[in-house]
Amino acid sequence: MRLNEWQLAFEAFLLEESTAAPPALSSSLIGGPTLGVDTGLAIYHNAYKARLLEVLRNDFPVIYHWLGDEAFDTLAGAYLHQHPSTHYSLRWLGQGFEAFIREYLVPEQSAPLSELATLEWAFTLAFDAPPGVPLTIETMAGFSPQEWPALQVKPRPSLQWLEQRFNSLALWRSVKDATDFPDSEALEAPQVCLIWRSNLLCNYRSLESAEANALNGMINQGWSFAELCAELAVIYGEGAPLRAVTWLKQWVHDGMLERLE
CATH class of the missing domain: 3.90.930.50 (Outer Surface Protein A; domain 3)
Known part of the structure; x- marks a missing residue:
């Protein structure tokens, strides 16, 4: 497997919901004496998802406070599934969160929540302008x-x-x-x-x-x-x-x- 092929395979694995790595990827790696390939990849997979959720919690702390851990992670997880990170900087990860909320939730829920997302994102835009x-x-x-x-x-x-x-x-x-x-x-x-x-x-x-x-x-x-x-x-x-x-x-x-x- 060439380097660019391995990189694309690793990226595809991180974006999948399952922590089970495809055989072509796992067979290209060598495990250590205390950590097998599949276990190591699963840890990396979970850590990547956790980091993305952490970024969204930091960008939208008020929504996180309002919804709580479980509901926020469910909403953010659905967002990340439909809008995986495509920019080299995590700064732009939450750019589409407000629009996603409007489409994902019923209007009674989405109207106040999406407006709050717009407000929180506006502070991010203002800070970086x-x-x-x-x-x-x-x-x-x-x-x-x-x-x-x-x-x-x-x-x-x-x-x-x-x-x-x-x-x-x-x-x-x-x-x-x-x-x-x-x-x-x-x-x-x-x-x-x-x-x-x-x-x-x-x-x-x-x-x-x-x-x-x-x-x-x-x-x-x-x-x-x-x-x-x-x-x-x-x-x-x-x-x-x-x-x-x-x-x-x-x-x-x-x-x-x-x-x-």
Whole structure:
């Protein structure tokens, strides 16, 4: 058996459910005085599966806390069976977990659980995203009066925009803060949650609808600062410029935005 053939055979063995190695693979190996080939391969097979489950538990600790050992391992095992690891880095192992949950479970179960998976994965994406070039308060202080009306911004690469229909953030916070785990509940109205990285730390906050609409206009619809003020004038009248600059200052202070040149 050539090396590449042996590697493919070993990979196929690890991806199978059974710990029994095919004869062609086991016959290509030599056991030791205290550990036979089949036993050694079975140990390696189980260790590989255990490592993948460990990665998913670490990437989705709140779902793991919610479901418990047995239910989580059953769900994660089914996911790994349908979506075996294909990337050289385990960093991407959980990329399809949210979509799998939506398809695998009935809607009553999948809706809150998949939303929680999206939230947990968003922290992973934010942590690993490129830093970008954040707009700063100091930079804004140097703007000329002529620059302000045309000012446009874009989200930093780490910014994740989530629309939540359940109290997923409360569940996540309870595990992080080691407090009582609340029941999953539907929110009275959908809520926007932002997750981003600033100064090597992941941050999050929820937005009320008016602020969410304003930020969405700036980063997704390309509003300039003048257009933001015009949109807010419908609601806040003469107070629109103050409201606009207050929100913009907060977004910049939090490290969410870059200037769109």
